Amino acid sequence: MPIYHYQALDSSGRQHSGKIVGLSENEAMSKLHKQELESATLVDITNTLESKFLRLINRVRAKDVVIFSRQFSVMISASVPVVECLLILVDQTNNLTFKNLLAEIAFDVDSGAFLSDAFAKHPKIFSDFFVNIIRSGETSGKLDEVLDYLADEMEKNYDMSAKIRGAMIYPVFVFSGLVAVGVVLMVYVIPSLTSILTESTVQLPLATRIVIGASQFLQSYIVLIIIVIVILIFLLRLYIRSYSGHRLVDLMKLRAPIFGPLFKYIYLMRFTRSLATLLKGGVTITRSLEITAEVVGNLIYRELILATLESINDGNPFATVMEASKDVPKMVPQMIAIGEKSGKIDIVLDRITSFYSREVSNRLDNLSKLMEPIIIVIMGVGVGIMVAAVIMPMYNLANQM
Numbered sequence: 001m002p003i004y005h006y007q008a009l010d011s012s013g014r015q016h017s018g019k020i021v022g023l024s025e026n027e028a029m030s031k032l033h034k035q036e037l038e039s040a041t042l043v044d045i046t047n048t049l050e051s052k053f054l055r056l057i058n059r060v061r062a063k064d065v066v067i068f069s070r071q072f073s074v075m076i077s078a079s080v081p082v083v084e085c086l087l088i089l090v091d092q093t094n095n096l097t098f099k100n101l102l103a104e105i106a107f108d109v110d111s112g113a114f115l116s117d118a119f120a121k122h123p124k125i126f127s128d129f130f131v132n133i134i135r136s137g138e139t140s141g142k143l144d145e146v147l148d149y150l151a152d153e154m155e156k157n158y159d160m161s162a163k164i165r166g167a168m169i170y171p172v173f174v175f176s177g178l179v180a181v182g183v184v185l186m187v188y189v190i191p192s193l194t195s196i197l198t199e200s201t202v203q204l205p206l207a208t209r210i211v212i213g214a215s216q217f218l219q220s221y222i223v224l225i226i227i228v229i230v231i232l233i234f235l236l237r238l239y240i241r242s243y244s245g246h247r248l249v250d251l252m253k254l255r256a257p258i259f260g261p262l263f264k265y266i267y268l269m270r271f272t273r274s275l276a277t278l279l280k281g282g283v284t285i286t287r288s289l290e291i292t293a294e295v296v297g298n299l300i301y302r303e304l305i306l307a308t309l310e311s312i313n314d315g316n317p318f319a320t321v322m323e324a325s326k327d328v329p330k331m332v333p334q335m336i337a338i339g340e341k342s343g344k345i346d347i348v349l350d351r352i353t354s355f356y357s358r359e360v361s362n363r364l365d366n367l368s369k370l371m372e373p374i375i376i377v378i379m380g381v382g383v384g385i386m387v388a389a390v391i392m393p394m395y396n397l398a399n400q401m
Contacts, residue, residue, distance in 0.1 A: 008037035031091065058097040060125050066151075066158045068093070068102070073147035083110045101125060114138060129274055129295045130154075136281035146281045153277045157270070160360065164266070167364045171371045178382065185386070187222060190215040211389040247299045254300060254327055258370070262363045264327065267298045269356040271305065272332075276349035286312065300327060318345070 007017045016037055068089060075085040086106035093099045101122055108118040116135035119126040130150065137146030190211060218225070239245035253263045274295055278288035286309060293305040308321045318340050319333035332352060339348030 010037055058095050060095060060098045060101065062158055062161070064093070064095055064098050065125065065130075066154045068098070069147070069151040069154050073144070073151040076147050077144045082115055098125075115143075127295060129278070129291050132283055132287070132291050133277065133281045136278070136283045139282065142282070149277050149280055153273055156273065156357075160266070160269075160357070163361070163364055167367055171375060174375050178379065182382065183218070186211075186215045186218045191219060205389070205392075207385065207389040211385070243299070250298045250300050253298070258367070262360065262367065263298075265356045265360045265363065267296055267301050268328070268332065269353055269360060271296050271301060272349045272356070273353040276346045276353060279346040279349070285318075304328070 007015065009015055071089055071092070072085055075088065076082070080088075083106055086102055086109065090099055090102045090106060093102060105115075105118040105122075108121070109115055114135070116131050116138055119134055120131045133146055133150045134143070137143035240249055254260050254267075256263070271292055274292045275288050278291060279285065283291070289305055289309040289312070293302045293309070296302055296305065304321065304325055304327065308318065311321045312318060317337060319337045322328045322333040322336070323330075335348050335352055336345065339345035342348075
């Protein structure tokens, strides 16, 4: 979709400039006229460096998709035609990249393509989960209801992700600050303080000798240490991108002492919520499990869901595989079995989701409270080591003099 840079005048003669998308110059001009801008000049910047830079800095975020889903759902529920909805959202969206993408989708749908197929052309923005929910709504003729489900679930997922990130900001920030302060102390401050101690004939404590040795090592090899750390991070990222590395990291998340149960509840909640939404949208159980396996976000649970799918295809009950798994609480397969027998599995999945949503929320609150004393203890230990290794020997030396 072409991107134009425009300069135009409003009714009071004030000059305006900016970026606008349109299938042609005439369409772009028409959009400017609707904004009561006249005497416009357009320059096509679609293939310029400026356009590529704008697309780079205007990445489509999860929040953009969540807001779009809700607005799209509201307008479809109000019986506004699909193409008209998309064109309205193109004008309302501030993100240039997302604006361009929605304009392409509107053009595809106006040309006769299914809405789900138009979304499917952009897999980096619209997940398989999103596309299949839309497709189920098109097939069943309940696009407005399905979009409402989708908007609700995407908002819940986004809110939970934002809460998790918010809970982790404080400890990560404090830990990073401690590391930075520690490096500065060891490289610049400690050497000047310990020069007095090393010049004296007093026998230094073990803690003091360790701190002095570490400080001298950092001073001498700081560049080499940085290079080694960068190389190790690069190699670690390569390993994590492999299947075995990714699987190991996902397994470690579930086995972590404090965070393990939290991660487990998050993945279970994501699994039950996604599966319930797909089933409500009319997607078959087998197809729903295939999609959920890709969106759950953990390879251990992905393997478990695919094993469940294979078991169902072999004629076994839904909960057979989960009952034997150590990573699924016994409550989950038991409730799923009840839902399967009663024919209300989507309702049961909703209740499981609500339960784990509350558990995740409570654990996040407790985690925030727990991290504060842990951080204080770590800071106290660090200060204590510095006092024992540097300040106390200097105090003793002063007393001897």
